Amino acid sequence: MNVTLQVNGKSYTRDVEPRTLLVHFLREDLALTGTHVGCDTSQCGACTVHLNGDAVKSCTVLAVQAEGMEVTTIEGIGTVGDLHPLQTGFWEEHGLQCGFCTPGMIMAAAELLKHDANPSEEAIRHHLEGNFCRCTGYHNIVKAVQHAAGAMQGKQAPGQAADD
Structure with missing residues (x-):
């Protein structure tokens, strides 16, 4: 299933399994490994990202649910030369x-x-x-x-x- 997301200001379209969690999409499909998988049960918050500006635990969202949305990860809020x-x-x-x-x-x-x-x-x-x-x-x-x-x-x- 194709999914298109805006991640850190860039548009990405990928073919994903419908059951792919957003956290795995970010880490495995886009190689944005700053978002961590800590518990897979939404208890720890290590996978927190912004989805349309709101903080969410990306292990609770399917990548296909985020279709067309804007995702910001830790990599998208600052750079080595310009830290948040x-x-x-x-x-x-x-x-x-x-x-x-x-x-x-x-x-x-x-x-x-x-x-x-x-x-x-x-x-x-x-x-x-x-x-x-x-x-x-x-x-x-x-x-x-x-x-x-x-x-x-x-x-x-x-x-x-x-x-x-």
């Missing part, structure tokens, strides 16, 4: 350890910051409830999201000199 503020925040605030959950965390947090430019710690923790990290206590992940929120509002990051 969330990617910078995770780097600066040590919001990752092994990094397996990080793409899903960033994609979920990006949706939050789209709707709440200055979320409280409680709001961040609540929004990320569906994304599990087995390595950290979430403290630095929350700090990373707060760092990004500040950067996106043009505020000085904690510990950064005014002339940096």
Whole structure:
């Protein structure tokens, strides 16, 4: 069955099995391996992507259900030379350890910051409830999201000199 999707701003048409999950389409058909398969049961959030601007767990969506939709993966929100503020925040605030959950965390947090430019710690923790990290206590992940929120509002990051 042919499916056409806009992924990270580019159009792709592929012949897929009707049962192919979006996460597998992204990883196997398009070689976008930043979207991780963690549990296959929608519990961990490692596969979170944006579908028409909303964060979804791509292991819960068939590729054919996404026909004609716009998909954004972690590869589509920043580049090595131009990181998204969330990617910078995770780097600066040590919001990752092994990094397996990080793409899903960033994609979920990006949706939050789209709707709440200055979320409280409680709001961040609540929004990320569906994304599990087995390595950290979430403290630095929350700090990373707060760092990004500040950067996106043009505020000085904690510990950064005014002339940096």
